Amino acid sequence: MKNKKRAVVTGASRGIGKEIALLLGKNGYTVLVNYKKNKEAAEEVVALIRENGGWAKAFCADVSKRTEAFSLIEAAEKELGGIDILVNNAGISQTKLFTDVSEEELEEVFASNLKSAFYTAQAAEPLMRHQAFGRIINIASVWGEEGASMEAAYSASKAGLIGLTKALAKELAPSGITVNAVSPGVIKTDMLAQYSEDELSALTEEIPLGYIAGGREVAEAVLFLSGEGASYITGQVIAVNGGFHI
Ligand code: NAP
Secondary structure: OOOOOEEEEOOOOOHHHHHHHHHHHHOOOEEEEEEOOOHHHHHHHHHHHHHOOOOEEEEEOOOOOHHHHHHHHHHHHHHHOOOOEEEEOOOOOOOOOHHHOOHHHHHHHHHHHHHHHHHHHHHHHHHHHHHOOEEEEEEOOHHHHHOOOOOHHHHHHHHHHHHHHHHHHHHHHHHOEEEEEEEEOOEOOHHHHHOOHHHHHHHHHOOOOOOOEOHHHHHHHHHHHHOHHHOOOOOOEEEEOOOOOO
16 A cells, blocks of 8 residues: 655755654654754754654755755655655744845745755656646645735745746646645744844734734644545645634
């Protein structure tokens, strides 16, 4: 019987990606824990999954680079025997006036947040097509839906990721591959370090559910999209934002 529980999570050493890897690991998925720099943190995630009786391995790859993104999927073939679930979570933020964004800075945000998902999906598609099963889940952002002032590059990269999700959903459906996005609102991770306490309080006041969630809430949506119950869902953007943007 085909194993439908082999998952690759990009940017899984910290934050939302870590929670996704842990939750998938807890639910019987074998997980390749990708990271860019933080080997120690990634190994900790692996250890936590193994402590809970799961199986995981860490793999270093800068997915903003095409060759490294492809090497990640090759590692999935070698270490997991294939790939069923691809979670494109790796991303970076950037806050500055859009007139101050240099060509290199724009490229870094687009490569990290958008091109990375394009590359990993390109690498995974033949394997998924061959087995007529695959789930690609892209972690977008509320700012990709509504745009954020001083975050033009970030917002554009995430809006692009939503466009990629919808286009791939149509192109890959005949191959048995679903493609969806999970769009978090404000989530407590290192990425929020750029905000002051006052800014965070102001943001919290704008969240109808009244609090800033952790990565676990996002991971639950990813777990659902990975599972049998989501078999007829494709091309959708599932918002996990406490009502911040409706
Ligand atoms: P985070 O805490 O800053 O963690 C980022 C993760 O991505 C780390 O594991 C990092 O690896 C990895 N990473 C970054 N660039 C990478 C690359 N080129 N190749 C491989 N791994 C890379 O971020 P987060 O808050 O968890 O965000 C995760 C995703 O959710 C991002 O796509 C972000 O845009 C999105 N999101 C976050 C929020 C929020 O409020 N936090 C809201 C909406 C959307 P290292 O540890 O090795 O550096």
